Amino acid sequence: MTAAEGAEVAVASQPAARPTAQVRQAPTDLTLSFVDEATVRKVAAAAADPDWLLADRLAGLRGFEALPIESNRLYTPYVDLRNAHLSAVRPYPAGPTGGARGGAAAAAAGVGRLPEGAAAYAEFAEDRLTALVLSPEAREAGVVLETLASLAARDPGLLRSLLEGGCTLPENDKLGQMTRALWTHGLHLHVPDGVRLERPIVLRWAMGAPNGALLSRTIISIGDDAEASVVEEQVGSVSTAGASGPTNSAAIEPQSFFAGTTEVKLGAGSTLSFAGLQDFAANQVAFQHRSAVVGRGSTVRWALAQLGCRVIRSRIDNTLEGDGSSVEQAEIVFGSTDQLFDLTSYTRHIGRDTTGNLLSKGALSDRSRVYMKGLATIDLSAHGTDSYLGEFAMLLSKQARSVAIPSLEIDQPDCRRVAHASSVGPVDETQLFYLESRGLDPDEARKFIVLGYLEPVVARVPLAAAQDRLRDLLEAKWAARTGAAAHAAAGQPAAAVA
Amino acid sequence: MATSREIVSSEYKFGFHDDVDYLEQTAAGLTRGTVEAISRFKGEPQWMLDFRLHAYEHYLSRPMPRWGGDLGQIDFDKIVYYRKPSEGEEKSWDDVPDKIKKTFERLGIPEAERKFLAGVGAQYDSEVVYHSVREELSKIGVVFMGTDQGLKEYPDLFRKYFATVVPPEDNKFAALNSAVWSGGSFVYVPKGVEVPLPLQAYFRINAENTGQFERTLIIVDEGAKVHYIEGCTAPIYTTDALHAAVVEVIALPGSKVRYTTIQNWSNDVYNLVTKRAHAHAHATVEWIDANTGSRLTMKYPSIYLRGEGATAEVISVAVAGRGQHQDTGAKAIHLAPNTRSRIISKSISKDGGRTTYRGQLKVVPGATGVVASVRCDALLLDEGSRSDTYPYIDIQEDDTTMTHEATVGKISQDQVFYLMSRGLTENEATNLVVQGFLEVFTKELPMEYAIEFNRLVKLEMEGSLG
Numbered sequence: 001m002t003a004a005e006g007a008e009v010a011v012a013s014q015p016a017a018r019p020t021a022q023v024r025q026a027p028t029d030l031t032l033s034f035v036d037e038a039t040v041r042k043v044a045a046a047a048a049d050p051d052w053l054l055a056d057r058l059a060g061l062r063g064f065e066a067l068p069i070e071s072n073r074l075y076t077p078y079v080d081l082r083n084a085h086l087s088a089v090r091p092y093p094a095g096p097t098g099g100a101r102g103g104a105a106a107a108a109a110g111v112g113r114l115p116e117g118a119a120a121y122a123e124f125a126e127d128r129l130t131a132l133v134l135s136p137e138a139r140e141a142g143v144v145l146e147t148l149a150s151l152a153a154r155d156p157g158l159l160r161s162l163l164e165g166g167c168t169l170p171e172n173d174k175l176g177q178m179t180r181a182l183w184t185h186g187l188h189l190h191v192p193d194g195v196r197l198e199r200p201i202v203l204r205w206a207m208g209a210p211n212g213a214l215l216s217r218t219i220i221s222i223g224d225d226a227e228a229s230v231v232e233e234q235v236g237s238v239s240t241a242g243a244s245g246p247t248n249s250a251a252i253e254p255q256s257f258f259a260g261t262t263e264v265k266l267g268a269g270s271t272l273s274f275a276g277l278q279d280f281a282a283n284q285v286a287f288q289h290r291s292a293v294v295g296r297g298s299t300v301r302w303a304l305a306q307l308g309c310r311v312i313r314s315r316i317d318n319t320l321e322g323d324g325s326s327v328e329q330a331e332i333v334f335g336s337t338d339q340l341f342d343l344t345s346y347t348r349h350i351g352r353d354t355t356g357n358l359l360s361k362g363a364l365s366d367r368s369r370v371y372m373k374g375l376a377t378i379d380l381s382a383h384g385t386d387s388y389l390g391e392f393a394m395l396l397s398k399q400a401r402s403v404a405i406p407s408l409e410i411d412q413p414d415c416r417r418v419a420h421a422s423s424v425g426p427v428d429e430t431q432l433f434y435l436e437s438r439g440l441d442p443d444e445a446r447k448f449i450v451l452g453y454l455e456p457v458v459a460r461v462p463l464a465a466a467q468d469r470l471r472d473l474l475e476a477k478w479a480a481r482t483g484a485a486a487h488a489a490a491g492q493p494a495a496a497v498a
Numbered sequence: 499m500a501t502s503r504e505i506v507s508s509e510y511k512f513g514f515h516d517d518v519d520y521l522e523q524t525a526a527g528l529t530r531g532t533v534e535a536i537s538r539f540k541g542e543p544q545w546m547l548d549f550r551l552h553a554y555e556h557y558l559s560r561p562m563p564r565w566g567g568d569l570g571q572i573d574f575d576k577i578v579y580y581r582k583p584s585e586g587e588e589k590s591w592d593d594v595p596d597k598i599k600k601t602f603e604r605l606g607i608p609e610a611e612r613k614f615l616a617g618v619g620a621q622y623d624s625e626v627v628y629h630s631v632r633e634e635l636s637k638i639g640v641v642f643m644g645t646d647q648g649l650k651e652y653p654d655l656f657r658k659y660f661a662t663v664v665p666p667e668d669n670k671f672a673a674l675n676s677a678v679w680s681g682g683s684f685v686y687v688p689k690g691v692e693v694p695l696p697l698q699a700y701f702r703i704n705a706e707n708t709g710q711f712e713r714t715l716i717i718v719d720e721g722a723k724v725h726y727i728e729g730c731t732a733p734i735y736t737t738d739a740l741h742a743a744v745v746e747v748i749a750l751p752g753s754k755v756r757y758t759t760i761q762n763w764s765n766d767v768y769n770l771v772t773k774r775a776h777a778h779a780h781a782t783v784e785w786i787d788a789n790t791g792s793r794l795t796m797k798y799p800s801i802y803l804r805g806e807g808a809t810a811e812v813i814s815v816a817v818a819g820r821g822q823h824q825d826t827g828a829k830a831i832h833l834a835p836n837t838r839s840r841i842i843s844k845s846i847s848k849d850g851g852r853t854t855y856r857g858q859l860k861v862v863p864g865a866t867g868v869v870a871s872v873r874c875d876a877l878l879l880d881e882g883s884r885s886d887t888y889p890y891i892d893i894q895e896d897d898t899t900m901t902h903e904a905t906v907g908k909i910s911q912d913q914v915f916y917l918m919s920r921g922l923t924e925n926e927a928t929n930l931v932v933q934g935f936l937e938v939f940t941k942e943l944p945m946e947y948a949i950e951f952n953r954l955v956k957l958e959m960e961g962s963l964g
Contacts, residue, residue: 073564073565074565074888380881380882391891393893395893395895395896395897395898396896397896398863398895398896399863400894400896401892401893401894402891402892402893402894403890403891403892403893404889404891404902405888405889405890405891406887406889406902406904407886407887407888407889408885408886408887408904408906409884409885409886410876410878410884410885410886410906411881411882411883411884412878412881413878413879413880413881413883413907413908414881414908415906415907415908417905417907418905418906418907419903419904419905419906420887420902420903420904421901421902421903421904422889422891422900422901422902422903423900423901423902424891424893424898424899424900425897425898425899425900426896426897426898426899
């Protein structure tokens with residue numbers, strides 16, 4: 001009878017005798033303690049929100065209160081927030097200018113240094129805007145990169161049209177509605193009609209202060225016949241080598257909380273390539289919401305790497321509205337320690353001849369887990385759809401776990417292709433044998449295979465420096481995984497014993 | 499694609515029914531008293547009454563499932579939960595009451611028996627009325643009888659295995675079945691015995707608002723081998739009937755069990771079935787499962803691979819036409835090392851019908867060396883029909899080799915065009931393409947069933963146009 005039953009989540013047991021043992025937390029319990037109307041009103045007052053924005057926040061709060069943590073019943077067995085201990089985190093205060101939502105002054109002045117090869121750069125360290133700068137070319141072309149606070153001051157009507165139309169957060173998502181209610185920081189990126197930017201725009205978020213919480217929105221609008229690429233880096237504010245290190249005591253270590261969005265609207269005939277590198281520290285809990293509404297003949301390309309965080313829950317909504325619109329999505333995960341990667345993507349085909357090409361790949365070591373939940377929906381109007389959804393995992397240790405739920409809901413039979421595929425397996429022994437026969441030691445050979453497996457996504461990152469950084473991060477994570485030493489020892493040739 | 503769009507379901511072929519005088523039946527609706535009355539009618543031991551009452555309490559406490567199909571139309575208070583058509587078990591065809599016999603004759607059972615069947619247990623409403631086991635089978639110790647009779651004649655064996663695979667707490671409809679079960683087959687195949695021919699049972703609902711809650715228990719001892727077949731037909735009624743069966747299969751070490759179902763309930767039946775098998779070391783369990791009838795079917799034949807080296811195979815076919823929803827799939831739960839599973843699902847949606855594949859593949863820690871594959875293909879024949887695929891793949895052991903593939907498409911116009919150029923009508927060509935799509939299933943059936951199934955699909959596909 002019950003396909004979903006018996007799918008209970010493995011419990012990471014806590015020693016019962018430990019004096020710091022916490023109140024037992026159910027997998028769906030969200031321990032945030034500040035999400036209430038008083039906080040919403042405080043945030044709105046501090047930011048001097050207009051009435052419509054306060055109303056929007058309160059609508060978000062109502063959504064948050066009414067919704068379960070997972071509103072899609074397909075996925076309810078696969079929710080686990082037990083390693084998110086957020087009762088002590090407090091949101092950074094918002095303010096009309098300067099420090100908080102702001103940096104309006106900084107934005108106007110253009111502070112910070114443009115990274116090599118970038119068209120524009122914005123950086124937040126915790127709640128402080130530490131850089132916001134555009135190249136002269138980008139500025140001349142009419143590209144806008146500003147905080148939402150400066151947008152609110154500059155053109156409140158535009159802010160309202162962006163937040164109320166098109167770029168809204170999913171209405172059935174509790175956590176998305178929470179961000180809608182309580183965001184204090186944010187960025188607005190606009191690429192005007194006909195502008196084709198060769199160099200990428202770099203956005204950087206550095207988080208990790210214990211008990212800090214940052215809720216932010218990033219709104220991206222790309223005009224008609226425009227082209228742009230964005231690299232978004234999310235890193236620990238205190239330098240950490242790829243979320244590694246002992247985590248047995250992490251349950252009582254103060255955590256940091258980040259909720260961020262990427263809300264994209266693409267006009268007709270445009271392209272956006274978005275690379276997201278998430279490498280937050282080991283004490284981070286993050287909720288990401290990314291959405292793209294794609295116009296006629298336009299393409300959005302997501303290349304997403306998930307490396308950091310104790311618990312990361314992400315959701316992507318692709319809406320292929322225009323005829324001939326398409327999404328190319330590739331997401332990789334490299335897990336270690338007891339990290340949980342909870343990744344959902346929804347792709348809805350509405351226009352004619354739309355294309356969805358979605359690929360998720362995970363390499364999981366130690367006790368890390370990935371949930372890959374994908375749903376492609378093909379509406380009755382979506383003649384000529386081409387939809388592919390692939391979810392693949394490589395398990396590198398006995399305790400790692402992979403869950404893949406590649407789902408389809410199809411109302412229109414007239415499709416070019418509708419398919420999904422999934423596979424799970426260990427490192428291929430024949431590949432390993434080949435590499436070892438060429439003189440590589442076993443651990444090195446395994447590393448080649450695993451990093452090669454993830455390389456297709458690395459290669460899609462539009463900025464060379466960011467690509468290199470991602471490769472370095474993957475190598476560092478490979479070296480730092482807890483099981484590394486054991487694997488190296490186990491991989492010693494038997495001849496040593498014989 | 500005029501053909502497939504214009505396809506109309508023909509008048510239900512086996513939609514006749516007889517007016518039978520029911521000797522004993524409970525009042526419509528379900529109470530604690532109903533459960534006690536059923537047990538009393540049957541003269542059951544106390545433990546079974548206790549079991550039923552426990553299940554009844556659980557049924558009450560359990561919420562209706564909110565996933566899957568629409569269960570809101572079932573009026574549980576109108577259902578008659580038990581009805582007894584004739585006195586006791588019949589050993590010989592001659593003793594079967596005439597009216598009931600006529601129904602079976604129209605279904606062709608005696609001929610089928612004479613031709614090739616090892617045994618026939620035919621279920622008429624809630625009690626097994628006709629049952630015969632070929633002499634040589636009973637000589638070698640094979641038990642094939644109604645489940646009620648099994649409880650009486652083999653109390654120890656029965657109690658040892660009953661509800662061990664599907665406990666009443668498993669889900670709401672398993673609890674309902676456990677409370678009011680009646681009829682079904684009880685099969686025991688002793689150590690090392692290979693049953694040379696398929697065991698076959700016809701099931702039939704034959705009265706308005708009659709729920710059918712049969713319970714089948716199949717125990718296959720070490721090294722034994724058996725093939726069990728059930729096929730269903732039911733008459734048309736305007737109000738909704740409920741079929742909530744439980745099937746438990748225990749495949750002991752080294753045994754081989756194949757369970758074949760052709761489900762063709764009429765389009766007003768809710769078919770909510772729990773089918774599950776335990777495969778012990780080096781045993782093989784195969785579910786061959788076709789669903790063409792019913793308004794809503796929710797059925798996910800499962801295999802728990804409990805012993806090292808066990809093998810599971812599920813071949814599942816679903817056809818959904820107007821007003822139908824086939825929410826079907828399969829589960830393979832790998833609990834032991836070096837186990838293998840293969841799931842193949844084929845579905846066809848047409849005339850606004852909806853098919854849903856819902857499956858689970860799970861490999862628990864410690865189940866090393868697992869090899870598993872899942873393949874789902876769906877055909878959508880027209881606009882307004884719908885196909886969903888929800889596979890759950892949960893792997894917790896690093897040396898698992900798992901592959902999953904799924905495709906959804908329409909009938910290839912190239913193939914239809916080619917066949918038409920060879921002189922077939924569009925209807926015939928379409929039909930042939932569909933039969934080819936389902937061949938992975940039909941080739942697993944005994945010949946007579948393959949013919950019957952192809953005829954069924956043809957009826958479904960062509961309707962009055964055929």
